Amino acid sequence: MTDDREVPEIRRLGLEPTDLDGHTIEELADYLDAGRTPRDRSIEESPGCQLALDALQRLHGLGSELLDAETAAEPEVDPTWVERVLSGIAMDARAGRRIPFASEEPDTDLGITEGAVRGLIRAAEAAVPGLLIGRCRLTGDVTAAGAPIRIEIDASALHGQSIPAVADRLRDEVDRALRTHTELNVTAIDIAIRDIREVPTWTEEKP
C-alpha cells in the first residue's frame, strides 16, 4: 500500500515502508484529525499504526498551544524537535524483537514485541504534564530471559520544571509499566532531557 511518492518520505525518517504497514506518519496524523473515520482496517488492524496513533493522540492532547509557542519563540521555525518527535514515534512503532515470557509448556511460545514495550514506555509520558518522549531504546539481549536490559529515553520537558523531579516521575511510571507487562530484567532506566520548551500558560503558577 505504498506508492513512489510515499517511500522517500518514509525513508527520510529512516524507516522502511513495512514499519507502519505501508502508511506514513502524516497519513496517520490525517486519519486521527478525521476522527478515525471512515474506518480504515489496514490502519486499525496494524499494531504499528496503533502504536503510532497512540503517540500522536497524546501529542494532539497537548494542544495547539505548544506548537504555537514553538512557532512564536522561533521565527525561523526549527523543525528539529518536531521532526525528532515524529520520527521517534514512527521508529518506535516497529515491531522489533520478540521478548519472551516464561512458559511451563515447551510447545507454547508467549511473548511481547519490542514495539509494544516501546509503546508502553511512550505512554508513561502522560504521567508528566508537558513531557514528550522523542525516542526510546532497549539495550541488551531482550530475546534472552533474564538478560540485563537498560532502557534509554530521550525526552523534552517544559521550562520551569524540575528536571530531576520530571525524570524521577517518568522513571517510576516506566518501571511500573514494565513490571506489569514484561518479565524483563531492567537494570537501569536512563533518561536524557534533550530539549526544554517554553509554553507560558503551562509554567504559570496555578491559583
Place this chain on the structure above:
Amino acid sequence: MTTTEQAVLAAAIEGAVRATAGVSAVYRSASVISHLLRAGAAALGVRPEDEPLVSVAETEDGVVVEASIGVESNTRSGDTLRAVRAAVDAVLERQGVRRESLTLTVVHVHAAAPEPVV
C-alpha cells in the same frame, strides 16, 4: 482438515481469544507462516477482510496456532497471555484437535492515561 474446516477452526479460536478478559484486540500476525497462509487464502479467492486474524496451519503432528493480541493496560500481559492459551486449548479440545504448537504475542498495550502529577 479441509481449508474450510481450517478457517472455521481459526474463526472459533479468534472468538475465544477476543472473549478472554484483558484482550482488547486481535491483530494480523506478521510471522512468515501467517503470511504464507494469507497468500494461500488469497489464491483460493478468499477476500482479506474475510480471513480470520488468527493463523491455523495443519501439520503431521497437529495444528500450529499463532495469534497477535492487544491487551488492556490495567491487566498484566503475562496473565492475559496465559488466559488466552487456556482459551485456545479449550477450543481445540472441544473440537478434538491436537495442538503441535501455539505462539501468542502481545503487539499492543491499550494504554489508559495515568494520573498526571500537578
